[in-house]
Amino acid sequence: MPEKELVFGHKNPDTDAVSAAIAYSYLQNKLGYNTEAVALGEPNLETKFVYDHFDVKFPRVISAIDGEVKKVMLVDHNERQQSVSDIDTVEVTHVVDHHRIANFETDLPLYYRAEPLGCVSTIVWKMYNESEVEIPEKIAAIMASSIISDTLLLKSPTTTDEDRDALKDLSKIAGIDYETYGLEMLKAGTNLDSKSTQE
Amino acid sequence: MPEKELVFGHKNPDTDAVSAAIAYSYLQNKLGYNTEAVALGEPNLETKFVYDHFDVKFPRVISAIDGEVKKVMLVDHNERQQSVSDIDTVEVTHVVDHHRIANFETDLPLYYRAEPLGCVSTIVWKMYNESEVEIPEKIAAIMASSIISDTLLLKSPTTTDEDRDALKDLSKIAGIDYETYGLEMLKAGTNLDSKSTQE
Ligand SMILES: [Mn+2]
Ligand SMILES: [Mn+2]
Ligand SMILES: [Mn+2]
Ligand SMILES: [Mn+2]
Numbered sequence: 197m198p199e200k201e202l203v204f205g206h207k208n209p210d211t212d213a214v215s216a217a218i219a220y221s222y223l224q225n226k227l228g229y230n231t232e233a234v235a236l237g238e239p240n241l242e243t244k245f246v247y248d249h250f251d252v253k254f255p256r257v258i259s260a261i262d263g264e265v266k267k268v269m270l271v272d273h274n275e276r277q278q279s280v281s282d283i284d285t286v287e288v289t290h291v292v293d294h295h296r297i298a299n300f301e302t303d304l305p306l307y308y309r310a311e312p313l314g315c316v317s318t319i320v321w322k323m324y325n326e327s328e329v330e331i332p333e334k335i336a337a338i339m340a341s342s343i344i345s346d347t348l349l350l351k352s353p354t355t356t357d358e359d360r361d362a363l364k365d366l367s368k369i370a371g372i373d374y375e376t377y378g379l380e381m382l383k384a385g386t387n388l389d390s391k392s393t394q395e
Numbered sequence: 396m397p398e399k400e401l402v403f404g405h406k407n408p409d410t411d412a413v414s415a416a417i418a419y420s421y422l423q424n425k426l427g428y429n430t431e432a433v434a435l436g437e438p439n440l441e442t443k444f445v446y447d448h449f450d451v452k453f454p455r456v457i458s459a460i461d462g463e464v465k466k467v468m469l470v471d472h473n474e475r476q477q478s479v480s481d482i483d484t485v486e487v488t489h490v491v492d493h494h495r496i497a498n499f500e501t502d503l504p505l506y507y508r509a510e511p512l513g514c515v516s517t518i519v520w521k522m523y524n525e526s527e528v529e530i531p532e533k534i535a536a537i538m539a540s541s542i543i544s545d546t547l548l549l550k551s552p553t554t555t556d557e558d559r560d561a562l563k564d565l566s567k568i569a570g571i572d573y574e575t576y577g578l579e580m581l582k583a584g585t586n587l588d589s590k591s592t593q594e
Contacts, residue, residue, distance in 0.1 A: 294504055295504055296500075296501045296502060296503055296504050296505070297496070297499060297500060297501050297505070297507060298500045298501065299500070300496060300499075301495075301496060301497045301498075302495045302496050302497065303495060304495055304511070305493055305494055305495055305509065305510075305511035306495070306496070306509060306511060307509065307510055307511065308496060308507050308508070308509040309507070309508055309509075310504065310505060310506065310507040310508075311504075311506055312503070312504035312505060312506065326525070
């Protein structure tokens with residue numbers, strides 16, 4: 197079995213950071229890698245709603261590599277200060293991202309795939325299609341949720357046609373009506389109810 | 396027509412830097428961009444042999460952007476010090492590379508595709524296939540030459556199976572026997588004849 201690698205998104209994770217890590221880790225394992233998706237923090241309100249809604253286990257939370265692995269794959273970020281605290285102790289072998297590149301440097305050649313799309317889960321969706329790997333229903337559900345989250349239900353100015361296509365396709369696989377579900381999900385993230393209770 | 400962009404490889408160009416720029420520019424134009432491949436220096440002995448052999452026009456040589464365009468695409472490099480002198484005056488919209496990432500930073504999200512293969516022309520070959528764009532015979536010839544150059548005829552330790560597949564396919568399109576041609580080409584690069592004359 198190949199050497200184990202961890203896959204993770206940025207600190208203070210949002211729905212895309214965690215879900216793209218899970219989706220990319222699953223894909224890479226199908227392609228012969230040996231990876232585990234982890235998160236660099238506890239779920240926020242929106243992400244908790246998503247994982248409860250679809251009964252998906254939130255990944256193990258880590259705050260440092262602490263020598264557990266020698267190699268990692270990053271999703272939804274590349275900047276050192278947004279990553280795990282001891283990122284400089286490991287080799288980054290893969291990056292999948294939709295942000296600018298900054299404060300990022302490697303000693304060795306690597307796989308790096310960035311596209312200026314609304315959501316990393318859209319890029320991972322393209323990669324499943326290119327590799328002809330079937331997307332499991334629950335992974336499709338959390339990827340669709342990521343696109344809803346990052347594009348504010350396809351309304352943010354960063355939204356592209358590829359995000360629209362991905363959300364439609366992933367919603368179909370997951371069996372969700374993304375308009376209805378999306379509003380419910382975004383509302384859970386703003387936590388209107390608990391705020392109005394506290395205020 | 397979209398805003399014009401220049402496409403170029405690194406300074407002191409080798410065969411891959413120039414040929415990947417030509418191949419990627421042609422592909423991007425087919426996909427709707429408006430690009431021109433340029434070179435950041437005169438051809439070396441090997442590259443001159445290649446372009447003479449296949450009667451391919453060497454691109455326009457520039458040493459600075461000098462306000463000609465606002466956007467550029469980089470191939471076969473990413474580090475600022477290997478690029479055009481005034482790289483900081485333009486937006487890098489695309490990078491295709493097979494080197495480590497260092498001394499590279501953008502303000503905006505971009506397309507970035509790096510893979511740890513023996514040659515950038517191998518990655519560009521994959522992109523033609525993914526986009527289902529036909530590779531013209533002369534472009535196949537200079538891409539094959541790039542793979543021969545970067546991998547020393549598939550013998551360097553950086554050579555991957557994808558480089559092998561690409562060289563075979565490109566040689567077929569170009570109608571060359573890459574073993575015979577490759578030795579001739581590598582020999583031209585070492586300039587054994589002119590050295591022995593001078594010495
Ligand atoms: Mn994010
Ligand atoms: Mn994101
Ligand atoms: Mn080069
Ligand atoms: Mn190269």
